[in-house]
Structures are given as structure tokens and as C-alpha cells.
Amino acid sequence: MESGDDDRVSALPDGVREHLLSFLPAHEAVRTTVLARSWRNLWRRSPALRVTQWGSLAKFTQFVETFPRLRLSTTDEAASPVPLDFCHFDFGVTYNSGEPCMLVDEARLTLTASRHLTMFELDGVEIRNNLNLSGFPALKDLIIRFCGIYAEEIRAPYLKHLTMDNCFFRAVRRLTLRLPSVVSLELKDYEGLAPFLPSMPSLETALVSTYSDSSEADRCYLSSIDGCGDEDCHGCGDYYLSNIDPTSCVLLGGLYEATSLELAVCPEMIVFIKDLKYAQTFGKLKTLVLADWFVAADLRALIWFLNHSPMLEKLTLKVSEVSILNALV
Incomplete structure (x- = not known):
């Protein structure tokens, strides 16, 4: 040769x-x-x-059933498998592509049942059952992209970083994210009902943004803190459902500990408007970025944050030309 x-x-x-x-x-x-x-x-x-x-x-189910056995089936001691520390499922479709998404549930997640798993990624799948990641003590990063989520709860007690990008929350009841150890949270360009965020005492940075052309969920065009009172209004009718205390916040309540926060939602998102009625002081917040929505309803959101963020050092306002024109009309 x-x-x-x-x-x-x-x-x-x-x-x-x-x-x-x-x-x-x-x-x-x-x-x-x-x-x-x-x-x-x-x-x-x-x-x-x-x-x-x-x-x-x-084909996916067959793979799940056979791959672990293949990985373990060797008589060569030197070839013994090492623990998985990274797992990525990507099925090449998105929830809004018109193609059927693959189904991921806890039974199939047994494939990744490794106490050494540190990163888990899901792309283009449907999550129908509640996702309990309590059995993954080393899991630090969870990334969920372009997924349709029917689940009512994601529980990850050891997770440090969660990114949910372009997901559609389809559950009849709001998705609850139980993340007591999370340090950074990104809910980017989501559609559907906003998830419920309980207390996250370790949180440092957070970004929440909604898809600009999202569904009617959580929207009321009256832009009143009490809503329009119409039972047929998707925003008002779905705002507080049976799994949430009507005097608690949906989103803001889980963000109190953040030192850096970015919010980018449309002015009609009644979730944010009504959250301000019950929200507490952001005692650690130093960096705040607000986009578009703060110009609605006589700057109430901007004024609220200025009055309830005593440690604030840097404020950035991202305003589109359309928002400026609407505010001036």
C-alpha cells in the first residue's frame, strides 16, 4: 500500500x-x-x-428495543460500553410542518436511563406524557426544539439549563415546569398556553418570548388587567385553569430570583398583564430587556418594573416601528 x-x-x-x-x-x-x-x-x-x-x-420503537442490547452484547472486556453523557433525538420534522411528529414518552426514554447523562436534546417530537427526569442526577442541560407538547408537567430537579425553542404547548391544562435548581431558562418563540412557572430559587438569567403570529391562546385585545369577561375569549377563558391558584402568577412568579431578564411578547398577552396584578418585587434584577409589549396600555409594564426592581442597573428597550406607531395613535 x-x-x-x-x-x-x-x-x-x-x-x-x-x-x-x-x-x-x-x-x-x-x-x-x-x-x-x-x-x-x-x-x-x-x-x-x-x-x-x-x-x-x-422503526424507532424497534431501534429503542434493540440498541441497548447491541451496545451491551460483547465478550470483549476491553470493549465494555461507557455511560452515556449526551443524548439527542432529532426526527427532522416540526410540530407545524404538516408531517406527523414522532412520539416520545417516558417508556421510550428508558433508552437514556444513565445516571451519567449530562445533556439531552429533543427536536421535532411530540411529548404526550409528563416528563419526569428525577432519575438523572447528572443532567444539567435540556434542549427542546420544534416540539409539540401535550404534557402537563416537566419535572427536572437537577437541571441547570433549560432551552425550549419554537415549541407549541398544546395541553388542555397549562404545562408546569418544576425546575428548582435551574440557573438559566429560555422560552423562545413559543405558541399556545404560556407554561406555569413555580418558584425557581437558583434562577439567574431568563428569556421569554412568544411567536409573533401565535394562536389566540392567552390573548385578549381589550388589554384590560381584568380581561373582557367574555367566556368565548381564548385569553380570558383559558388564563387561569384548574391547576393554578387564581391569585398567583403564571410566568412572572417563577422569575423573581433572576438577575438578568428579557421579555418579548405581544401587547395582547393577558397573561403578562394580569401577572402584574399579583407579581412581587424583583429584588435581585440588575439587567432588564423589554421588547414591544411595554409600550401598550400607557407603559404600565415599564412603569411597574421601574417601581419593583430596586437593584436595576441596566434597562434596554427594544421597540419595533410598528409598536412605536401604535403607541402614538
């Missing part, structure tokens, strides 16, 4: 090749067993699992 044809990748140390395999989808990582004898069991020791682009729920 000429020097130019040398298999330089196979010559790399096992640890390096295992790291490289962690960037491949699981089904492609398994195929590397045919490259050479030295590759036969490397995929079993990859610390990451990436499940992507599965064409059907049946």
Missing part, C-alpha cells in the same frame, strides 16, 4: 475515534464496525447517542 493510501483515521488512538463517533447518528456509528477489526466495538464506547431522521414510529 502506498503511503498516500494509509488509513490515518484508523491509526488514531481509540479514545479519539470514540469521540469522533459521538458526532455520528447512531445507525451510522454502528456501520463503522465493517471498516476494520479495530473499529468493531468502538461505537459501543461512544459517550453520545444521536438518533436522527427515523422514517416511522415502528
Whole structure:
């Protein structure tokens, strides 16, 4: 064999090749067993699992049932699998794409039942059942993108960082996020009912933004703190449901401990308007970013934050031209 044809990748140390395999989808990582004898069991020791682009729920279910056994089935002691510390499910669709999303529930999450798991990502799936991640003491990062969420609760007592990006909260009752240890929270461009946020005593930074063309949920165009009183109004009728104390806040109540906060919602979001009626002082808040919604209803939100943020050092106002024109009319 000429020097130019040398298999330089196979010559790399096992640890390096295992790291490289962690960037491949699981089904492609398994195929590397045919490259050479030295590759036969490397995929079993990859610390990451990436499940992507599965064409059907049946194929995914079969994979869930067989992959753990394949990963453990080896007589080579040196090839024993290492604990998973990263798991990513990506099915290549979004909740609003018109295609059926794959289904993820707690039964199928047994695949990732590793006490060493530190990061978990879900893309383009439907979460129908409540998600309890109490059995993952090392889990620090949870990222959920383009998902339809039917669940009524996500519980993650050890989680430090949560990002929910372009998700649609479809539950009849509000999703409750129980995150007592979370340090950073991002609810970016969500649709549907705003999730209920109980106390998060470890919170430092938070971003909450709604999708500009979202559904009628949580909206009342009267922009009154008491709503319009119309039972057919999606915003007023759905604001406080049976799992929430009508004198508590939906969103703001979970954000009191934040030192940095960014809010970007439309002026008609009655959740934020009514939350101000019951909200407490943001005693640790130093950096605040408000976008669009604070110009509605004679600047009440802006004035409220100025009066209830005694430690505030930096205020940034992001205003679109449309919002300025509406405020001046």
C-alpha cells in the first residue's frame, strides 16, 4: 500500500475515534464496525447517542428495543460500553410542518436511563406524557426544539439549563415546569398556553418570548388587567385553569430570583398583564430587556418594573416601528 493510501483515521488512538463517533447518528456509528477489526466495538464506547431522521414510529420503537442490547452484547472486556453523557433525538420534522411528529414518552426514554447523562436534546417530537427526569442526577442541560407538547408537567430537579425553542404547548391544562435548581431558562418563540412557572430559587438569567403570529391562546385585545369577561375569549377563558391558584402568577412568579431578564411578547398577552396584578418585587434584577409589549396600555409594564426592581442597573428597550406607531395613535 502506498503511503498516500494509509488509513490515518484508523491509526488514531481509540479514545479519539470514540469521540469522533459521538458526532455520528447512531445507525451510522454502528456501520463503522465493517471498516476494520479495530473499529468493531468502538461505537459501543461512544459517550453520545444521536438518533436522527427515523422514517416511522415502528422503526424507532424497534431501534429503542434493540440498541441497548447491541451496545451491551460483547465478550470483549476491553470493549465494555461507557455511560452515556449526551443524548439527542432529532426526527427532522416540526410540530407545524404538516408531517406527523414522532412520539416520545417516558417508556421510550428508558433508552437514556444513565445516571451519567449530562445533556439531552429533543427536536421535532411530540411529548404526550409528563416528563419526569428525577432519575438523572447528572443532567444539567435540556434542549427542546420544534416540539409539540401535550404534557402537563416537566419535572427536572437537577437541571441547570433549560432551552425550549419554537415549541407549541398544546395541553388542555397549562404545562408546569418544576425546575428548582435551574440557573438559566429560555422560552423562545413559543405558541399556545404560556407554561406555569413555580418558584425557581437558583434562577439567574431568563428569556421569554412568544411567536409573533401565535394562536389566540392567552390573548385578549381589550388589554384590560381584568380581561373582557367574555367566556368565548381564548385569553380570558383559558388564563387561569384548574391547576393554578387564581391569585398567583403564571410566568412572572417563577422569575423573581433572576438577575438578568428579557421579555418579548405581544401587547395582547393577558397573561403578562394580569401577572402584574399579583407579581412581587424583583429584588435581585440588575439587567432588564423589554421588547414591544411595554409600550401598550400607557407603559404600565415599564412603569411597574421601574417601581419593583430596586437593584436595576441596566434597562434596554427594544421597540419595533410598528409598536412605536401604535403607541402614538
